[in-house]
Amino acid sequence: MSKILVGLKRVVDYNVRIRVKPDGTGIVTDGVKMSINPFDEIALEEALRIKERGGATEVIVVSIGPADTQHQLRNGLAMGADRAILVQSDAPIESLTAARVFLKLIEKESPHIVLLGKQGIDDDNNQTGQMLAALWNRPQATFASKIELEAAKAKVTREVDAGLETIEVDLPAVFTSDLRLNEPRFVKLPEIMKAKKKPLEVLPIASLGVDCAPQFKTLKYDPPAVRQKGTMVKDVAGLVAALKQKGLLA
Amino acid sequence: MRVLIVAEHSGGKLNAATAKCVSCASKIGADIDVAVFAADSAAVAEQAAKLAGVKKVLKVDHAANAEPLAAVLAPQVAAVAAGYTHVFGPSSTFGKDLMPRVAALLGVGQLSDIMSVEAPHRFRRPIYAGNAIITVEAPASQKLVATVRVASFQPVDSTGSAAIEAAQVSADLPAHTRFVSRSAAATGRPDLQTAARVVSGGRALGSAENFKIIYSLADKLNAGVGASRAAVDAGYAANELQVGQTGKIIAPELYFAIGISGAIQHLTGIKDARTIVAINKDGEAPIFEVADIGLVGDLFTILPELEKALG
Numbered sequence: 114m115s116k117i118l119v120g121l122k123r124v125v126d127y128n129v130r131i132r133v134k135p136d137g138t139g140i141v142t143d144g145v146k147m148s149i150n151p152f153d154e155i156a157l158e159e160a161l162r163i164k165e166r167g168g169a170t171e172v173i174v175v176s177i178g179p180a181d182t183q184h185q186l187r188n189g190l191a192m193g194a195d196r197a198i199l200v201q202s203d204a205p206i207e208s209l210t211a212a213r214v215f216l217k218l219i220e221k222e223s224p225h226i227v228l229l230g231k232q233g234i235d236d237d238n239n240q241t242g243q244m245l246a247a248l249w250n251r252p253q254a255t256f257a258s259k260i261e262l263e264a265a266k267a268k269v270t271r272e273v274d275a276g277l278e279t280i281e282v283d284l285p286a287v288f289t290s291d292l293r294l295n296e297p298r299f300v301k302l303p304e305i306m307k308a309k310k311k312p313l314e315v316l317p318i319a320s321l322g323v324d325c326a327p328q329f330k331t332l333k334y335d336p337p338a339v340r341q342k343g344t345m346v347k348d349v350a351g352l353v354a355a356l357k358q359k360g361l362l363a
Numbered sequence: 364m365r366v367l368i369v370a371e372h373s374g375g376k377l378n379a380a381t382a383k384c385v386s387c388a389s390k391i392g393a394d395i396d397v398a399v400f401a402a403d404s405a406a407v408a409e410q411a412a413k414l415a416g417v418k419k420v421l422k423v424d425h426a427a428n429a430e431p432l433a434a435v436l437a438p439q440v441a442a443v444a445a446g447y448t449h450v451f452g453p454s455s456t457f458g459k460d461l462m463p464r465v466a467a468l469l470g471v472g473q474l475s476d477i478m479s480v481e482a483p484h485r486f487r488r489p490i491y492a493g494n495a496i497i498t499v500e501a502p503a504s505q506k507l508v509a510t511v512r513v514a515s516f517q518p519v520d521s522t523g524s525a526a527i528e529a530a531q532v533s534a535d536l537p538a539h540t541r542f543v544s545r546s547a548a549a550t551g552r553p554d555l556q557t558a559a560r561v562v563s564g565g566r567a568l569g570s571a572e573n574f575k576i577i578y579s580l581a582d583k584l585n586a587g588v589g590a591s592r593a594a595v596d597a598g599y600a601a602n603e604l605q606v607g608q609t610g611k612i613i614a615p616e617l618y619f620a621i622g623i624s625g626a627i628q629h630l631t632g633i634k635d636a637r638t639i640v641a642i643n644k645d646g647e648a649p650i651f652e653v654a655d656i657g658l659v660g661d662l663f664t665i666l667p668e669l670e671k672a673l674g
Binding site: 125130131133140207208209212234235236237238239240241242243244245246247248250251252253254255256258268271272273274275276277278279280281282283286291292293328329330331332333334335336337340342343344345346347348349350351352353355356359361362 | 373433455456457459461463464465468471473475476485487490491492493496497498499500501502537539540541545546547556601611616639640651652653654655656657658660668669672673
């Protein structure tokens, strides 16, 4: 049995316009659509493709969150994952806690690959995969845009600031997905029906014996500073004049 | 308080991101040291020693440090971090890859994308692609590992003269991660991340062939070249040119958004630009809401005219 563990985070859908509560205590989430973090969806798609090519025998989707997160895990099962584990936590958790939870599940499941999104589109932290790889003492290949598996290792192309970087890692390893790794498949109705019968295990986070205490305290939420709308010019001459006036052209 | 900054460099050159990290650290009011991890760090260490406000530069030379592999660097950074209250790296792909691994080895959380320093342990950072800014307090009782959002800080001057020391680091370096290759497009143009001027093209360019007029204008202005996600996804421009939430976050003096409608994910990447110029045929495009100077019209007519006007 070679398993792939995939992390699916439940986040505010990427199409929702984010608003800060007027009292600055958080983000407006009442009645807002929740979805699988887009980067995690890409991670799951990659896991499914690896399995379809014979590189794994089982894909397990894992989430940490409130009971409602079962919806997102069912979506993952409908995409093609074999089973799901929800580590139930009503309080939000930090990346280091998430990494510790994943490590517990790794000890239990012994996957040869862990695939996560490079970041959640809520906190934009970009940490959990790297932290997990450190705690697990295994390789990390972050911001992956191509993963090629060979027997006990993988060649991964990573999107870095300078361009593309290729590294080789021994398995087991942690991969985090970038946008261009693949395009996730659409789920068809029969798969949604089938997903209802797939196993979904719920574990209270307290049962894992992981330190969940947050280290950081968020004191305040503010809306971003708004840029003032500028001036419209009629033609190229107007544009050049405006740039000169700002001292941007000699 | 003592801040350790992990230098980013390549090809013997210190990346400008490091001078911005020093700028961030200087707002904490602490001693600032910079550590350079390389196969031979002499040249980079000398550049780092010139950064104003840096007290000491630590050279950590090791053959395994020839390429910046997070799994190899992290245990060394964690070892050097002993005695420091803060450990900072840039929020570039280098820093984002490395710093969380360092934090986990030290058993602490990590703060991402510091955009301003309110107090030595209180910072502001963006979440939800910059659609909200939070003020976060880190525990003063433990080491703070963080990345610095480089677009939010001006680099410090190169007027300093810090001491340079070789540091001995004992850490087990893993062999499970190996560098293979890197493909960087050598364009001869200013680097997108640090350029004072940037010209970006969007979906309206229509083809990779048409995208050449963006390069042409950029060369006229001595500007770096960027692209919207739509243009990159359509294959008009290379991945590393993408500007936006999932690409590069930049803060040039002058930014040209050409044929870019202004999706939120793109605007997130250019919010800190000093002056934004938008050229688009759709007068209702959201880019005009944030542009300092807007011009509605056909870019294929406007750009040649503009180039001509620039002489």
